[in-house]
Amino acid sequence: MSVFRSILALLVLGLASPVLAEPIGFFQLSDTRYNPSVPAPEDRFGFGVGERPVRHDQMVSYLTEIAQGSDRITVETIGYTHEHRPILFFVVTSPENQSRIEDIRAAHLAQLDPAAAAGNGPAIVWLNYGVHGAEPSGMDAAIPMLYHLAAAEGAEIEQTLRDSVVLITAVFNPDGHNRRASLVEMFGSDIAVTDPAHAQHNWPSARTNHYWFDLNRQWLLQTQPESQAWLTQWHHWKPQVSADFHEMGTDATFYFHPGEPRRLNPLIPGRARELTRNIAQHHIGFLDQEARLYTTEEGFDNFYVGKGSTYPQVNGSLGILFEIGSARGGLIESNHGLVSHGDNVRTQFRTGLTTIAGALAQRREIAAYQRQFFADAAASAGRDRTRGYVFSAEGDPARLNLFLDLLDRHDVTVHALARDLRADGRTYRAGEAYIVPMQQRQYVMIRALFDRVTSFEENVFYDVSGWTLPLAYDLEYSALTGNLSAQSLGEVARPGNIAFSAPPVSSYGYVLRWSDYYAPRALYRLLDADIRVRIATETAMIMTHEGLIEFGPGTAFIPLVGQDVSAADIHDLAGRIAAEDGVPVYSATTGSTPGDTPDLGDRNGFRPVERPEILLLFDDGISLYDAGEVWHQLDHRMQIPVTLRRKSELAGLDWSRYTHLVVVGGNNTGFAGADLERIRDWIRDDGGVLIASRQAAQMAQRAFFDLDEDADDAAAETGEPVRRDYAAMPVDDAEHVIGGAIFAGDLDTSHPIGFGYSDRFIAVHRNTEFVLDRPEDDPFAVVVEYAADPLLSGYASQRRRDEIAGTPAVIAQRLGRGSVVMFADNPNFRATFRGPEKMFLNAVFFGGLINRPRGDY
Template sequence: MTWLNYGVHGAEASGMDAAIPVVYHLAAAQDEETVQSLEGSIILITAIFNPDGHARRIDHVYKYGSVVPVTDPAHAAHDLWVDARTNHYWFDLNRQWLLQTQPESKAWLAKWHEWKPNVTVDYHEMGSNSTYYFHPGEPQRKNPLIPDRSRDLLKQMAGYHAKSLDQDGTLYFTEEGFDNYYIGKGSTYPHINGSIGILFEAGAARGGAIDTPNGLRTHGENIRKHFRTSLSSIRGALGLKPDLLAYQAQFHQDAMAKSKDDPIKGWVYSSPDQARMRLFTDLLARHQIKSHELARTITIDTIAYRAGEAVIVPMAQTQYHMIKGIFERVRSFEEAVFYDVSGWTLPLAYDLDHASLDRKNWRDDLIGAPAMAKAESAPVPDRAPYGYAFEWTDHYAPKALYRLLDAGLRVRGAVEPFSAITTKGIVDFPRGSLFVPLAGQDHGADAIHRLVASVAADEGIAVHAISSGLTPTVGADLGGRNSFESLEKPKVLLLFDAGISKYEAGEAWFLLDHEMHIPVTLRAKDDLRGLDWSVYSHIILPGGNAALDERSTQRLGQWISEEGGTLIALRQGALWAQKSFLTAADRSTENQSKEGKAGGAKAEEAGPKRLDYADFPVAEAKDVIGGAIFGSDLDITHPMAFGYSDRLISSHRNITRTLAVPANPYAQIARYLEAQPLLSGYASDRRIKDIAGTPMMLAERKGAGSIIAIADAVNFRGIFLGTSKLFLNGLFWSKAFQSPRNPDEMAENSDSH
């Protein structure tokens, strides 16, 4: 069975346009080879994997199309890389095979597993100056989970493509530049599911025709190449049919055999946040991984995984390879060159307590009923005599809070833990819990009950009916002046374009709009003149080239300090914001390196080394951070960390620069671990030393406003639900903390913590 995928990147038009002649050929051709292909195999075709990107590409063609082809690479017609590459929320869908946060990927993966094709073909375009590429990729950059036999079959398939392209004298290459390491893209995911995936890349001619060092490149020429390799893929799959079928069967047999020999017999995970538990269990199910309720309570590394609350995943199943790919932490690599991320341990991304079960801890009676991923409604709360309360722990609590604020209710947030008398007895509430009083509202008691009941039903959040404002907790009565903060509805402006990372802006947009139903105003970073700044309570500045011009920087500072706005800045945006607006006790880790932290004076005295240019790719990659997961110590007592119950937080990091240590000793909401901050993925020893002990997240008051600076990609690809709450906390809790009276003096007399 052959699955042909076209157009996962909407800007890469030749794949989508090649689908049309392929479908016509298969439907109309009467030659013996085509008839044999149709009779001897099943062919599945997805002509457009990314309808949003495809629509943007068509709009671009209409906008810049001309009667006379313009081959100048500087022409605007050739420049639609990011806008049309992504889906509606600016996500790269080719990275979604594993992560499954976007509706398009959820739909196609369900169908892919329904058919389980033997060959999956993925069509793309690369830079115009390149020729034509097809797998196999770099031999040393294959994920260890992929069997060597898979690569052997790829090489045999390559012979079919080469034979077809040689007939036209087409220039092409293999085993160079592209890899099969990250298991979450379309040409690699099949390899750890008993199939083989083949990547095809054509040198792009997006404007129809473009001049390149290899001569004139035309869109029609690329369509022809993809057409020919579509047919050679079908031909090769049929020619290798016995081998492919045998390989698929053997792959799953080997999976069961390997699981028996593996010292790890299963994984267990849990969280107080039932939404994240459901979402992670659903993710496993999408990958055909079976999970079960934990039948007996067990304790591993001081963490109790409780029966009926935790979930267990046995290794002894045909998706053994996928389980290892999702759960294991990898920190050892043959080479530090990665086409995509190097670490993606998903329980860390979801911030789940999780542990492996070895032979000593494993028992068959731990396996309970199949785990259910379906969201359940919470019970309708009793009618409250005094008000209603619910915890901030749940992933969808920000969505629930915004619904209540948008409906005009007044909501108070607890800055300290408290106990409350409810209609069902005394209940303990952690910091960040929300209280909706009946008093002082513009709505009557019946309307308030309907609103909180709808939150319980729709978001699955347990809402408690409060009987009295007098609490058993000393100094934390529900009408308290210092123990509760009145929360306001955020009005959000998200900056994009002009060098800002479209992916990162899209991740924030998707989280707020699609997941939390919080409206977002999108505005180009270089188009802030004429903006009515007073409309907005929060401005989000993603990473990339985040620096604002001098006039906008001055206006932003005024908006924060004098008008009480909150700036949430991410990655490079956080670095720029700290440099522009905040005082640091230590301006950069470059200073620390000069003092010896990352090599010290001895390294400088040694001078630059002489290297062979042949070592350039590997040497250049040595000190990058290959999309790795780092651990930080989180101050869970700070309002910016409300909703978290333990201090270890895992985040995705893919930049090398670090935030400076602030003068304010309370400003470090999260700080990278001093010892072994790298949890999964690749980072050089030098980078690990530079990062260890530096701030991952800062929060400081600036006059009447606040600045939230986050060094990492806390919304990375929509999958880091464990850190997205840090971002969301900035919307609701950014005024719930204070600055020390004299931060410089306190920094001198206090140990940072």
């Protein structure tokens, strides 16, 4: 019998600590009485926590029952997931505090104003449970936590509840957790299988939400309903301490903050580390008492502000990350013995209690720190040379509204621009632009959103290094260095629904511009209704019901002649597009255009497009995150159906059904020989359009354009061998990485992939190190070229900057009857880079409009 099987036998016989599941007594504190009228989990589930996965619906039912039966707890549903599962939010405190909970919250927020008197209210502690569905102990810990807070009796718990308000979200990622529970149950066995290779221990897709987004990167970006729900509550309370519970690799032990001291975002005060370290002493006391292995202050950093443990720290709170070695399916072998899910849940639960205890032990110090954070922010804003930011989005009110919504979610105050303003050689017009003043409570958050950072103390990053969100949203924006005039600040702006009135009935046809964010959704609605649409390939002056208007390339013209759909139905759909998609629709009054612009019947100036039928590949080495971002962009935002198919399952596919194939990056974007030949034939002979990003773009160049795989390999350097200390490896290895940075590109707005843009400047996200080769026989193929000095924000070594400068960022080439569009990086990155997203959608709709050069170049 193996050592692991011997240990397992002893544990099952009860001769050692329990490993699978115990009644609630396993989680109860030995020196605490519990109210027997509060139902235990096993009374409702039929099994103990840790014995088998707790489904989300079971958890919702049980925790709601506890809350409704307790005068200490209130519960509300704060949002729903893509799969329409509820997200529950619990407020836990003493019955006396519950009776005046709104007064407590209002007083807490009021004392954050440096001009107001300091408060002396309860500590406000937030517990994040279950942001990653594949990390179940972080979610299941909410069960014993809420049971304990409801059922524990005695002077200690009553004092804790009087002195604190505990805010619990259960759970952050219901869809991912439900996927995990189903997969674990699918491969469950009567006898626990501890072999890490067992299928029950492997379900990476459960980490993410429905569209495969990592929700722990959503605190900043706010594109998913789960994060939008919880961040609303976070700012509703602005807690003083936020704890975030996770799992890591099975062979790891237990980690807690403070994080890596050398990688601290400069916007986070050093005092935050001191207070967090003091709280950590409470974790250490518990863990030492039980002789558990743990580590702190290493490996995990606090640089990227979009994570659950770092975002609070640029908003005046203390953020604490917990990471425990995962038990995966429930009980698994590790290099330090057997790891059980039930035991992990207990550890996460108990360190949740030590977080509350640590917060209460320095309650006044933490309250003073939070208050000082905002006082220092006000003082810094007063000294800052930048007094505010002005921004606009020419020709795209929907994209502008999306950015307003983002700022609103981060509690940033925005004003409408009341009068025209000149900055950076650009005129920002009243009614079309907005101002963010720096002098406001969220000064630090504004810095996190708007700053361009390109120099770093250390170039090792747990996540991306550059997040300048006005660049990501492709906004025109400028820093304002003079005093802001009160006359420039209009009313406080709020996001709203963008809707336009229906155009008047036309006797000729309708026009919609391509610069609007949801124009692709509108175009697909037209094509899906079997309405013929013609796309402008150059600027056209069109006479409309609002007079003569200049429309750019990409403009959609819907003629009334030659349609199989009635004019009345076309007008009805045009009205719904204006109202529902926020895309203005114009009535054309004549087909004649003035000057040199093409008439609406010009066969080259206005070309027909077909409805796209899209095949998106995933799995088998393709990045699930990248594929999910494409799926979300097309399906959720643009309402375009997408066929999802595993890359390894292409045999027998009816390729004639599809017009577009999307292949994203990953560690294996290559195809088997037969599949590669079929894709080449589909592009060359059937006119298919391949859209490839990151490593898949490099693969496409090699596979379809006869490039030598080793052509760009650097020659071996000569000279003396280099010897470096092993301890320097992490930093030296990272010297020439690109830490998720933002680069500047020059966009050919006359190219079909560049239709709908107002200027040639484009900001693109980049975290790959290779470069695409410039096509030698097609000088028109480079849609975007990196600037000579390309880095806008984030980290990239000078070597990488030099290598990337002037190289293609986006290439679009004909291949036979079809086209291949190649993105050096991910245009849909985390559903946030609104500029490159439009290029991706242009590839979907206009990939067939790309012409092949005829000259000898």
